[in-house]
Amino acid sequence: MTQPIPWLDGPLWPYLALLVFAVLPTEIWRWLAVAFARRIDPDSPALEWVRAVATALLAGIVAKLIVAPPGALAAVPLFIRVAALAATLAVMLVDRRRLLFAVLAGEAVLIGGAWLAASA
Secondary structure (H helix, E strand, O other): OOOOOOOOOOOOHHHHHHHHHHHHHHHHHHHHHHHHHOOOOOOOHHHHHHHHHHHHHHHHHHHHHHHOOOHHHHHOOHHHHHHHHHHHHHHHHHOOOOHHHHHHHHHHHHHHHHHHHHHO
């Protein structure tokens, strides 16, 4: 059996493993995307397709979280989850630049509705 590397053997090795196996592989693709994105025309059909796919994926995730939620979210009634989505969309319709306010409004409705449903 080989001896462990002394500077790796200690309380900091999980952070090194996280950096090597999680952060670096992801960051490589992000830097490549930045490098190649400078050459892409923002109105190109390829970029419009990428936006459409990203929007469809996000819509699918939101729909799944509302219809078949995992974990503790499953205990929240469906009408509260739909109301939280409606509150988020309402804030987005008022001002599309205030994404943080839209998310906070949806969370407030979701948390408040879950709290009221649990106490009733």
